[in-house]
Amino acid sequence: MKGSRPLRNGVREARVRLGLSQQELARAAGVTRQTIGGIEAGLYQPSVAVAMRIARVLGAGVEDLFWLEDEVPRVEAVMALPPARPASGRVSLARVGGRWVAYPLGGERAFRTEVVPVDGLVEEGEEAGGEGRVAVRLVGGDVEDLERGVVIAGCSPALGLWAREAERRHPGLRVQWLHANSTQALEMLAKRLVHVAGVHLRDPATGEYNVSFVRRALPGRAVSLIHLGTWREGLAVWPGNPKGLRGAADLARPGVRVVNRERGAGARALLEEALRAAGVPGETVQGLDRVVFSHQEVAREVARGAADAGVVPAAVAAAYALDFVPLQEARFDVAIPDEWLTLEPVRQLLATLSLRALRRQLELAGGFTTERTGELVARVVA
Structure with a gap:
């Protein structure tokens, strides 16, 4: 519908966190692999029944996996380090001394012995008050967890x-x-x-x-x-x-x-x-x-x-x-x-x-x- 707010989801992040392939999730939820791929790519909006089955398999609430675009929380953060080159916008976040600090995840900074989870994405073209501050859109988490x-x-x-x-x-x-x-x-x-x-x-x-x-x-x-x-x-x-x-x-x-x-x-x-x-x-x-x-x-x-x-x-x-x-x-x-x-x-x-x-x-x-x-x-x- 024209003017409707796009539905976003964190299905891929939750699936990867549990070590499941698209095929394995599809089989457990009773849908096709193409359905899972379409949902993760934002090309397909699932029915309530499908969303509930996927959420049950992933051990999450439906509202934890699916949300409207303008419901995504944002925070103002200070960049701890210069962005890696090429810059990806991906960051991890922590609350330090009463403010949010963003740590760029690019190149070798994105790895330890495993991939470092992404907490947010820096909004391109947006500034948040100078002093190296940026606007960060959170990905698949909430402020309380990050704190x-x-x-x-x-x-x-x-x-x-x-x-x-x-x-x-x-x-x-x-x-x-x-x-x-x-x-x-x-x-x-x-x-x-x-x-x-x-x-x-x-x-x-x-x-x-x-x-x-x-x-x-x-x-x-x-x-x-x-x-x-x-x-x-x-x-x-x-x-x-x-x-x-x-x-x-x-x-x-x-x-x-x-x-x-x-x-x-x-x-x-x-x-x-x-x-x-x-x-x-x-x-x-x-x-x-x-x-x-x-x-x-x-x-x-x-x-x-x-x-x-x-x-x-x-x-x-x-x-x-x-x-x-x-x-x-x-x-x-x-x-x-x-x-x-x-x-x-x-x-x-x-x-x-x-x-x-x-x-x-x-x-x-x-x-x-x-x-x-x-x-x-x-x-x-x-």
């Missing part, structure tokens, strides 16, 4: 373990892990773009971990540093260590190639400090200017023979079946502004640190020593 989210920025893959365990223990809790080095994580925390920052930065002047960096990054705010674990950091080398590398001094030998991390990464700071302590000028080390952006990328470069050594945690070297030359034990903490410690999603996330099952996973897969996991190690008040 149960907490966002962690950091570089350790163990943060992903923590996120999944917290979601498993607290149904409805949403935990997003954004990969960022320690400096980037603190910058995002200071800008109120995330709730939690993972940090492993050592002050070479004092030997103290994390406190001075948090104080500088978040002046005027009270921040709690909670211990996640202690891990060994060192050089990942080819199995059998054919170059016979024993420490930073050996990296200046002819024929030895390293791979480095970006500025602001704790691994890069460790390598630079180790070279200074060994009296090795950086210009004598081949590959020091070759930069990758994660512990996993460092290990991959060594594993495929493109580099002879790079700084990673011991657990990452083990995951790639590489040998490991230890350089130091590092304290990995998570920084959380005190103003957010009373938020229910943050409280639920922190509560999981006392779980024996999580600590075991942090030890086995994350490579952490967990005797002090969950302990408040410092309260930083700038």
Whole structure:
């Protein structure tokens, strides 16, 4: 009918979430695969009976799967990062510090070990008040569900373990892990773009971990540093260590190639400090200017023979079946502004640190020593 409002649906999202093919859903709902395809493409509006059967198979209410276009909720959000290129408009969302934050999902940002669910679509050609704000149309969810989210920025893959365990223990809790080095994580925390920052930065002047960096990054705010674990950091080398590398001094030998991390990464700071302590000028080390952006990328470069050594945690070297030359034990903490410690999603996330099952996973897969996991190690008040 002319002037009628288009009917939208979330059938495809619900079907994919349950791991069903179009054919499987069609068979269970008593319709043809073409009917399901037409509904998902917006080419066919189902009858009430068909809609009810589909909803029953998908374990959802009819109104959760079908809605009128102008009923789709919208929110105003701040973009946490520049959009990926090419920009897709797809974002995930979280409520941080009283405002919505949108995290672009494009390129590698759209993946962890699985596709990151899309929470909304940025409305093209619409602005929402300047300062990088955008209008976002929600996809297949509601505001109340999204407000149960907490966002962690950091570089350790163990943060992903923590996120999944917290979601498993607290149904409805949403935990997003954004990969960022320690400096980037603190910058995002200071800008109120995330709730939690993972940090492993050592002050070479004092030997103290994390406190001075948090104080500088978040002046005027009270921040709690909670211990996640202690891990060994060192050089990942080819199995059998054919170059016979024993420490930073050996990296200046002819024929030895390293791979480095970006500025602001704790691994890069460790390598630079180790070279200074060994009296090795950086210009004598081949590959020091070759930069990758994660512990996993460092290990991959060594594993495929493109580099002879790079700084990673011991657990990452083990995951790639590489040998490991230890350089130091590092304290990995998570920084959380005190103003957010009373938020229910943050409280639920922190509560999981006392779980024996999580600590075991942090030890086995994350490579952490967990005797002090969950302990408040410092309260930083700038």
